[in-house]
Amino acid sequence: MRGRLALLAAAVGVLVLTAFLVPLALLVRDVTADRATVRATADAQSLVPVVGTADPEIVRLTVEQLVAQSRRPVSVFLPDGTILGAAAPRTPAVELAARGQSLTAEFDDGREVVIAVQRRADGIGVIRTVVPAAELTHGVTRAWLLLAGLGIVLVLVGLAVADRLARSLVGAITDLSTVSHRLANAELDARVTPAGPAELREVAGALNHLAGRIQVLLREEREQVADLSHRLRTPLTALRLEAESLRDPADAARVTAAVDGLERAVTGLIRQARWRTPTAGAAVCDAAAIVGDRVAFWSVLAEDTGRAVTLDLAEGPLPVGVPADELEAAVDALLGNVFAHTPDETPFTVRLAPDGGHVLLTVADEGPGMPPGTVRRGASHGGSTGLGLDIAQRAAEASGGSLEVGTGPEGGARVLLRLGPPRSPND
Known part of the structure; x- marks a missing residue:
């Protein structure tokens, strides 16, 4: 932008100076020629x-x-044909002057000035003088060079002024762009110092106001999520008391463990809602341990519903760049979909294995499969919230992986959750 503004200023300056200096240069030439002619006359x-x-x-x-x-050559033509002074031919201008008409005529070597003298008793005499071309243009070249130099100086001054103005404009626009990119990267404390023309200062003020509103709205949303999550602690406490009152110690231990897991998830949700900056770049957990633990948890429900569970778990540890609570939520979402969207006694398979630099989790069932467009936040074809696959997808993408939903060899649904390796905090 700075270069374009400078180019525009140069073009305008050249056009204005051309419109001014060219007529002035022609005027200087004509005035010089006229002065030489007047002196000769x-x-x-x-x-x-x-x-x-x-x-x-x-x-x-x-x-x-x-x-x-x-x-300067001067010739006098007397009526009797005598030529006094410089020898010169009787030009058409001299013939006209011999009839009593004085004039100035142009010719190849300059101008000739002829004057008719009618006071002689023997007829009309003619005085002829010649103004050479060198005298007609004497000093014109120097004047033109001065005008050209003046034009160049004016253009350079205009470019300097335009560059100074463009620098202030471009600097203000660059600051706006930098702050907008910082806001896009979740640096919500970024602010721009209003500078430049009034319009840019107004835009800077609007951007700062927008950043402030984003902070307020995000803070309110986090507090609402944290408050909502905190409200779950009361029914969890009641559920824990109910679990402890069960007569069967095995059932009590199992339900208490489930309540503990749910309470950890709620605690993690509260903590995540109150964090201002994500820390997924430095997060790491053992996918083998997490998947094995969650499959064991869901196996109890699978046994109650007559589902055969096949677990193919690679030998750990298999570190991935996902926090443990997020990976637990993702695995629970995938396994929960199997129970929610397939009839009882539908077998399913869970596989976890290294895949290059990633870790691949495969959950496949022999149910009716998933229709297109399933992986979309809030979209559900089974009456649920439609957030399960979205949770899994966001966990995978946070680690540099991906989520794929398709149809397995047996015709049922097959979900591939590819998890990326741990990353250093500087990545």
């Missing part, structure tokens, strides 16, 4: 009294004296 007219009254010898001496002074 005045010299020739100074001979009129002598040519009109004196004898030829005096006229000759006077002409020679004038030629020596003006260094």
Whole structure:
């Protein structure tokens, strides 16, 4: 933008100076030629009294004296055909002057000035002088060079002024762009200092106001999520008391463990809602341990519903760049979909294995499969919230992986959750 503004200023300056300097240069040329012609005419007219009254010898001496002074050829044509002074042919201009008409004519070597002298008793005499082309343009080249130099200086000054203005504009716009990118990268404390023209200062103020509103809205949303999550603690406490009152110690332990897991998830949700900056870049957990633990948890429900569970778990540890609570939520979402969207006694398979630099989790069932468009936040075809697959997808993408939903070899649904390796905090 700065270069374009400078180019625009240069183009405008050149056009304006051209429109001003070209006519001025032509005027200088014409004025110089006219002044030379006026001087030559005045010299020739100074001979009129002598040519009109004196004898030829005096006229000759006077002409020679004038030629020596003006260094310009002067000729006097007498009525009897005598030519005094510089030898010159009788040009058409001289013939017109011999009829009584004085004039100035152009020719190849310059201008000729002819003056008719009608005071002689023997007829009309003619005084002719020539203004050479060098005299007509004397000093014009230097004047043109001065004008050209003045034009170049003015263009350079205009470029300097335009560059200074463009620098202030571009600097203000660059600051706006930098702050907007910082806001896009979740640096919500970024602010821009209003600078530049009034319009840019207004945009800067609007951007700062927008950043403030984003902070307020995000803070309110986090507090609402945290409050909502905190409200779950009361029913969890009641559920824990109910679990502890069960007579069967095994059932009590199992339900208490489930309540503990749910309470950890709620605690993690509260903590995540109150965090201002994500820390997924430095998060790490053992996918083998997490998947094995969650499959064991869901296996109890699978046994109750007559589902056969096949677990193919690679030997751990298999570190991935996902926090443990997020990976637990993702695995629970995938396994929960199997129970929610397939009939009882539908077998399913869970596989976890290294896949290059990633870890691949596969959950496949022999149910009716998933229709297109399932992986979309809030979209559900089974009456649920539609957030399960979205939770899994966000966990995978946070680690640099991906989520794929398709159809397995047996015709049921197959979900591939590819998890990326742990990343250093500087990544």
